[in-house]
Amino acid sequence: MLQIDRWKRILIIGLCVLGIGFAVPNMFYQRVESHNDALAEIAKTGVETPELAAARDGWPGWLPSSLVALGLDLRGGAHLLGEVRVAEVYKARMDALWPELRRALAEERATLGAIRRLPSPEGTLKIEVENADRIARAIEIVRGFSTPVTTLTGAGQQSLAIQQQGNTVTIHLSDAEKAVTDDRTVQQSVEIIRRRVDEVGTREPTIVRQGADRILIQVPGIGSAEELKSLIGTTAKLTFNSVVATGTNPDARPGVGQVILPSAEQEGVYYTLEESPVVTGEELTDAVPATDQNGMPAVDFRFNPTGARKFGAYTSANIGQPFAIVLDNKVISAPVIRQAITAGSGQISGSMDFEGANQLAVLLRAGALPAQLDFLEERTIGPELGQDSIDAGRLSSVIATAAVVAYMIASYGLFGAFASVSVILNVILILSIMSIMGATLTLPGIAGIVLTVGTAVDANVIIYERIREELRAGKRVAKAISDGFDEAMSAIIDANVTSFIAAAVMFFLGSGPVKGFAVTLTIGLVTSVFTAIFLTRLMIVWWLEWRKPKELIL
Amino acid sequence: MAFRLKLVPDNTNFNFFRWQWLTFGISAVAMAISVLLIAVMGLNFGIDFKGGTTIRTESTTAFEVGDYRDALNDLGFSDLAITEVFDPSFGADRHVAMIRIGTTDETGSVSPEQLNQIEAALHQVDPQIVFASVESVGPKVSGELIRTAFYAVGAACLGIMAYIWLRFEWQFAIGCVVALIHDVLLTVGLFSLFQLKFDLTTIAALLTTLGFSCNDTVVVFDRLRENLMKYKTRPLIDLMNLTCNETLSRTIMTAVTTAIALTAMLIFGGDVIRDFVIAMLFGVVVGCYSTIYVAKNIVLWLGVKRDWSRKDPKLAASPFENAERP
Numbered sequence: 001m002l003q004i005d006r007w008k009r010i011l012i013i014g015l016c017v018l019g020i021g022f023a024v025p026n027m028f029y030q031r032v033e034s035h036n037d038a039l040a041e042i043a044k045t046g047v048e049t050p051e052l053a054a055a056r057d058g059w060p061g062w063l064p065s066s067l068v069a070l071g072l073d074l075r076g077g078a079h080l081l082g083e084v085r086v087a088e089v090y091k092a093r094m095d096a097l098w099p100e101l102r103r104a105l106a107e108e109r110a111t112l113g114a115i116r117r118l119p120s121p122e123g124t125l126k127i128e129v130e131n132a133d134r135i136a137r138a139i140e141i142v143r144g145f146s147t148p149v150t151t152l153t154g155a156g157q158q159s160l161a162i163q164q165q166g167n168t169v170t171i172h173l174s175d176a177e178k179a180v181t182d183d184r185t186v187q188q189s190v191e192i193i194r195r196r197v198d199e200v201g202t203r204e205p206t207i208v209r210q211g212a213d214r215i216l217i218q219v220p221g222i223g224s225a226e227e228l229k230s231l232i233g234t235t236a237k238l239t240f241n242s243v244v245a246t247g248t249n250p251d252a253r254p255g256v257g258q259v260i261l262p263s264a265e266q267e268g269v270y271y272t273l274e275e276s277p278v279v280t281g282e283e284l285t286d287a288v289p290a291t292d293q294n295g296m297p298a299v300d301f302r303f304n305p306t307g308a309r310k311f312g313a314y315t316s317a318n319i320g321q322p323f324a325i326v327l328d329n330k331v332i333s334a335p336v337i338r339q340a341i342t343a344g345s346g347q348i349s350g351s352m353d354f355e356g357a358n359q360l361a362v363l364l365r366a367g368a369l370p371a372q373l374d375f376l377e378e379r380t381i382g383p384e385l386g387q388d389s390i391d392a393g394r395l396s397s398v399i400a401t402a403a404v405v406a407y408m409i410a411s412y413g414l415f416g417a418f419a420s421v422s423v424i425l426n427v428i429l430i431l432s433i434m435s436i437m438g439a440t441l442t443l444p445g446i447a448g449i450v451l452t453v454g455t456a457v458d459a460n461v462i463i464y465e466r467i468r469e470e471l472r473a474g475k476r477v478a479k480a481i482s483d484g485f486d487e488a489m490s491a492i493i494d495a496n497v498t499s500f501i502a503a504a505v506m507f508f509l510g511s512g513p514v515k516g517f518a519v520t521l522t523i524g525l526v527t528s529v530f531t532a533i534f535l536t537r538l539m540i541v542w543w544l545e546w547r548k549p550k551e552l553i554l
Numbered sequence: 555m556a557f558r559l560k561l562v563p564d565n566t567n568f569n570f571f572r573w574q575w576l577t578f579g580i581s582a583v584a585m586a587i588s589v590l591l592i593a594v595m596g597l598n599f600g601i602d603f604k605g606g607t608t609i610r611t612e613s614t615t616a617f618e619v620g621d622y623r624d625a626l627n628d629l630g631f632s633d634l635a636i637t638e639v640f641d642p643s644f645g646a647d648r649h650v651a652m653i654r655i656g657t658t659d660e661t662g663s664v665s666p667e668q669l670n671q672i673e674a675a676l677h678q679v680d681p682q683i684v685f686a687s688v689e690s691v692g693p694k695v696s697g698e699l700i701r702t703a704f705y706a707v708g709a710a711c712l713g714i715m716a717y718i719w720l721r722f723e724w725q726f727a728i729g730c731v732v733a734l735i736h737d738v739l740l741t742v743g744l745f746s747l748f749q750l751k752f753d754l755t756t757i758a759a760l761l762t763t764l765g766f767s768c769n770d771t772v773v774v775f776d777r778l779r780e781n782l783m784k785y786k787t788r789p790l791i792d793l794m795n796l797t798c799n800e801t802l803s804r805t806i807m808t809a810v811t812t813a814i815a816l817t818a819m820l821i822f823g824g825d826v827i828r829d830f831v832i833a834m835l836f837g838v839v840v841g842c843y844s845t846i847y848v849a850k851n852i853v854l855w856l857g858v859k860r861d862w863s864r865k866d867p868k869l870a871a872s873p874f875e876n877a878e879r880p
Contacts, residue, residue: 073826081695225688226666376692385610385686385826392643392824400818404811410559411807443827444755447819451762451834454815455769458808462773465804472564491776494721495769501713502765506758509706511699517758521765553558 002482002541012534016425022064022432032067035059066435069204070220071442071516074390076383077220078228082373084189084213086182089371090123090173093181097145097171098125098257099276104141112138117256124172132167139169149176182213185370190215192367193232215373225378237368238281240311241273243322243334264330271331273324278314283307287364289357290347297357298349301364308344316340393446400450401427408457412464415554418539419460422531426456429527430520442516452524458495459532463488468554477552478544485537492529500525561810562803570798570846571791577847581736588743595746600753601654603700605693606633609653609672610686616649617680625675629668631655641825650825703757707738710761714768722775723859729852730771733844737767740840741833755830763837766812770805770845777801782860790858794850809842
């Protein structure tokens with residue numbers, strides 16, 4: 001056990017040096033952070049301002065520049081856990097299906113007779129066909145709209161579930177299709193939220209899917225969860241619909257396929273609109289804040305070719321008619337079409353301030369959320385509290401390390417000093433591995449490091465106590481040390497594997513603080529075994545080779 | 555001779571089983587009291603498990619909890635708790651309060667409008683006030699969090715048990731897990747007794763206690779296994795005493811270093827994670843105790859299969875088989 005090959009020595013020392021190298025940037029946190037930000041900014045915009053260049057040159061480019069990411073509890077920011085109302089999409093799908101289905105059925109009106117949509121629960125479409133004896137033909141037509149769903153569990157399932165009762169046909173999404181749709185809805189939502197958060201340009205937001213229909217959003221540096229919510233919580237569903245009537249009665253009965261929506265500006269004004277939109281926000285390619293002809297804030301938008309064509313066809317056919325611009329189920333404005341708009345661009349104006357116009361542009365650009373989000377968990381942590389926690393964490397880590405070092409040296413003398421070097425390097429290694437992995441340090445994570453300091457000496461203690469025993473048994477120094485290491489090994493392995501099991505459980509089952517703690521604890525276990533077994537041993541071997549001691553007091 | 559700080563002298567020879575019935579009795583009573591405390595007094599669940607909203611306020615001017623309460627009473631929250639946070643690390647001009655508002659309706663958390671009302675009302679009382687953190691958890695999530703927390707502790711116990719069963723014998727696994735349950739129950743009992751805040755971080759602390767306690771137990775078991783192979787015929791009880799004495803120095807040493815580190819955290823780590831550190835500190839003490847007085851006793855009662863060769867009649871018949879090696 002006391003012979004260590006040269007290349008092994010180089011490897012051990014090399015790893016330690018590497019560890020120190022990767023931990024160093026964390027000592028100059030702010031400077032490295034602005035260096036990294038400046039680099040990213042220059043790469044993104046391609047413009048190099050003197051300030052950016054200065055920030056970039058604040059940290060030499062050849063040095064490692066990865067940092068331990070600070071958790072929200074240390075940096076301040078907002079945390080949201082949202083649940084996507086996946087079922088909303090079912091309704092949208094059915095409502096979109098109706099106009100197409102009506103057209104297809106109407107082609108065979110001669111045999112089928114009149115077709116009506118009956119009131120039905122959300123997410124289902126109920127159709128009445130006049131000629132009950134021709135219902136089989138109607139179902140055949142409906143079936144034509146169904147497509148096969150490919151899932152992991154089984155192919156060959158249809159997207160639409162169709163039921164017949166007398167002369168009515170009820171259509172809804174099949175379970176397989178619902179599963180596929182849910183998955184897509186959540187993925188889309190994650191993507192859109194990411195785009196919206198990126199638009200405001202905060203640093204390192206965490207946007208991840210959790211479970212079947214949840215999304216976790218963590219944005220450091222944002223003022224409050226409210227702010228974050230207003231940014232992502234708005235669905236920003238923009239549509240352009242034809243106006244059937246304007247009135248003041250919110251309870252008027254609209255025809256099937258029509259809706260009554262309130263005006264966003266004028267209280268008490270309600271519009272009856274065709275529910276299927278002429279053009280939707282999905283066909284929007286760009287939206288920018290602008291001013292209208294009166295100098296008031298407005299948003300300019302532009303459609304893609306399909307949207308532009310539809311919009312052009314509609315406006316040329318309906319000159320003199322009003323049409324409604326609907327955002328999140330409110331009519332923002334209902335201008336009268338004066339001329340065909342074929343260029344594919346237009347303007348939304350209304351009572352908004354410049355900030356509102358800017359936010360609306362951001363939302364429109366990022367696209368609509370496919371379904372609304374319910375927020376299950378919201379947390380805001382102020383930056384001051386975060387700074388306090390960092391300070392307290394740093395202070396307690398330093399004091400804990402110093403106290404443990406003092407205690408180890410008092411107990412084991414020189415060997416205690418060796419163990420102390422290992423413990424300090426252990427903390428450095430934890431920080432460097434976290435930097436490299438991009439792991440997030442949280443307040444419980446700091447507690448994890450402090451605890452690791454306490455337990456990291458354990459492996460050394462097991463070894464040293466064993467060496468003491470061997471020495472008491474009358475063995476020579478080198479033999480006692482060698483046997484001490486050998487005999488202690490199985491206890492060290494067993495002890496660390498059990499701790500590792502607890503940490504792994506915390507990581508996989510835990511959320512938030514539990515996870516943060518598990519990360520540092522796990523990394524700490526690995527590094528403490530490395531430092532205790534390899535680094536301490538190397539130091540002891542060096543000492544043995546140098547002093548060739550005849551006796552050892554431990 | 556160089557100075558060495560030794561909390562445990564060399565070559566101790568304690569009989570750890572002399573008062574085994576007393577110590578085990580104390581453990582059993584303590585566990586029963588913990589269960590009773592948890593049943594009667596309940597736990598001071600944080601919003602992670604109960605749902606609701608907590609607001610942490612900080613101000614440079616001193617305040618009366620009563621003033622805050624008066625300001626908020628008019629807003630009509632039924633379940634409102636305001637506590638002032640004292641901490642030695644705070645300066646004279648730092649006054650912190652925690653306001654907890656229980657779930658109000660289905661959605662659970664306080665609505666943004668209500669939050670604005672609260673903040674406005676408190677601003678009236680104290681213009682200096684800062685809202686250092688605001689956290690809301692809905693009841694849907696809190697129910698799930700408490701369930702996963704239970705699963706986590708259970709899964710950790712099972713995983714550890716499986717590993718020890720593989721590495722040692724099933725008796726050791728049972729001994730270790732009884733010790734773990736002992737530690738968890740006592741720590742949760744302590745939280746109930748002092749009504750410390752029980753939330754997700756507490757679960758993390760409990761799991762760490764599990765890891766630590768087990769770590770401790772495993773080191774002793776490891777030595778016991780070694781001794782079992784070394785001394786084939788010595789009574790189990792003697793071997794356990796021997797093992798415990800041999801490892802006592804290490805047990806105390808590690809417990810002390812960990813306690814030192816945690817105490818530093820307790821004093822200087824700030825109030826945000828204080829309850830978390832208390833849980834771990836207590837867990838270290840209890841874990842250390844349970845290693846010596848609970849885990850081994852269980853193994854002793856269950857007995858350990860010593861003679862693996864008995865099935866082989868030739869070996870069992872050998873007159874030298876049971877001879878004790880020095």
